[in-house]
Amino acid sequence: MPYLTYEEFKELIDVDIDGQQFNNLLPKASAILDNVTNHFYARCDMDKDNSWRVNKFKQALCAQIEYFHSLGATTFEEINNAPQTFSAGRTSVSNASRYNPSGANESKPLVAEDVFIYLEGTGLLFRGVGVW
Known part of the structure; x- marks a missing residue:
């Protein structure tokens, strides 16, 4: 039930x-x-x-x-599956972290x-x- x-x-x-x-x-x-x-x-x-x-x-x-x-x-894998960076042509986008100085994303719980x-x-x- x-x-x-x-x-x-x-x-x-x-x-x-x-x-x-x-x-x-x-x-x-x-x-x-x-x-x-x-x-x-x-x-x-x-x-x-x-x-x-x-x-x-x-x-x-x-x-x-x-x-x-x-x-x-x-x-967990689906939740944390966003790429750190991606590029399209000459444009590059980074998903920087708010908490980690190296820019690596933290995983979401x-x-x-x-x-x-x-x-x-x-x-x-x-x-x-x-x-x-």
Whole structure:
């Protein structure tokens, strides 16, 4: 069973993503959140968990879907596949870095930073050993 329906998605976030795009992005976004949360909701029933935490998880899932949609990619390789420089005739264009003096681009993360904003304080980012 998916963590989020398209109707819930439209209620939680105001982004122009149609149902087909949502259905294409949901599985990978769910896998990313499963990894970040140590597969918490794969082991625990969302219907029986604290509704505040479930809502935060769903908001994080929406943020991840929006991130994938805005980048037009769902894999690390696709996200970071922009060339450093390219030339057309005598014109050369460089994608210089804001942070690296050598000009080399930093790689973009697979997980949206907003995911951590939503999950912070929920306990879902806990990486210690737990007894289930």
